[in-house]
Amino acid sequence: MGVLLSRIWSFFRPEGTKIVLVGLDNAGKSTILYQFVLNEAVQTSPTIGSNVEEFKWRNLHLVMWDLGGQESLRPTWSTYYAGSEFVILVIDSTDRGRLPISKSELYAILASEDLRKAKILIFANKQDVIGCMSVAEVGHKLNLTSIKDHPWHIQACCALTGEGLTQGLDALLTPSHDDPNHPVIQSRFLNVCVCSDCNRIVTFLVQSVLAPTSPRLTSYVPSFFHTLINFPLCIPLLPILTLVIVIFTNCV
Incomplete structure (x- = not known):
């Protein structure tokens, strides 16, 4: 279904830089998406399937796919990967118990053939909540330093206020000097x-x-x-x- 939707969308809409936005349910993905699109926090409900929005960022036309994070939907994530070289993984920094699940999903993303050249951004969301995991703790538990084949960046953020989102997306989309394939x-x-x-x-x-x-x-x-x-x-x-x-x- 994801492949069909992606193909239909690409046929009728102008080509843009595709980004897939993933993470467990209640991580804050849709709130982050609409902060980018509307520059404000909006009331969201759990994503069933996917949301897709287009917006301008600097000099790029971005097409961002927000994928539902419920357990039954995660196996479908891979059907949206084709044509994307950027992945945003949103982590709920207050949810220590499910961080191992997020880690497992991250390494499944890294192993995907469709994303072999992908650049990864990890948003450590909900940093405004007292007692949340720090960026350092999230990075350590995800074992990010072991990732050698993909450029990655981890960014503290608060989806409700928008804090940290601009810095994270800029880090994701800033080209490396030796990367001629960057959009x-x-x-x-x-x-x-x-x-x-x-x-x-x-x-x-x-x-x-x-x-x-x-x-x-x-x-x-x-x-x-x-x-x-x-x-x-x-x-x-x-x-x-x-x-x-x-x-x-x-x-x-």
């Missing part, structure tokens, strides 16, 4: 490629189309086109504009 680096690379390709297109249009037909415009149009390509939505219009200019100049 931030990919988006910068794409921008460079698009600008480079558009410059070549402009040169081709001027030399191959305008120069033979409308030599008077060859000194003016390039600067106009180069200004135009700074606006991505206008890029597909370049050939049409060229045709219009050629027709117009040959009719006057």
Whole structure:
């Protein structure tokens, strides 16, 4: 079911950076999700299946899947992993008794083939509650220092106030210098490629189309086109504009 939902969503919605948000029931996942989306705490109920929300973060378009944490739903988590390189695991820092279960789920995530390149963020939630486990205690009991094949970060947070959430997501999405597959680096690379390709297109249009037909415009149009390509939505219009200019100049 998760695979079907993911495919349907990806077909009808624009592509974004996919993040899966997991954790045991009552850990605070949905509250964290809507802090990111709405920047406020909202009344939530236990997630049955999944919630998915899109939002902008810095220069990224994020698609975050909040997966139900009840025992009967945890086996379905893996059906949502495809296409995701980021995982957020939310820990209830007041629930010492179930921390071993969270640990078991964490290492199942790390063993998933779909997440072999995933970067992991652990939110130690409910840090506002007196007597909760500290970040150091949570990290120690999860044996995080043994994780060698996945970048990870643990962050103290309070979902109700939003404290620590920004720092955690920034840590998750900050690219490593040696990670060309990170979406931030990919988006910068794409921008460079698009600008480079558009410059070549402009040169081709001027030399191959305008120069033979409308030599008077060859000194003016390039600067106009180069200004135009700074606006991505206008890029597909370049050939049409060229045709219009050629027709117009040959009719006057």
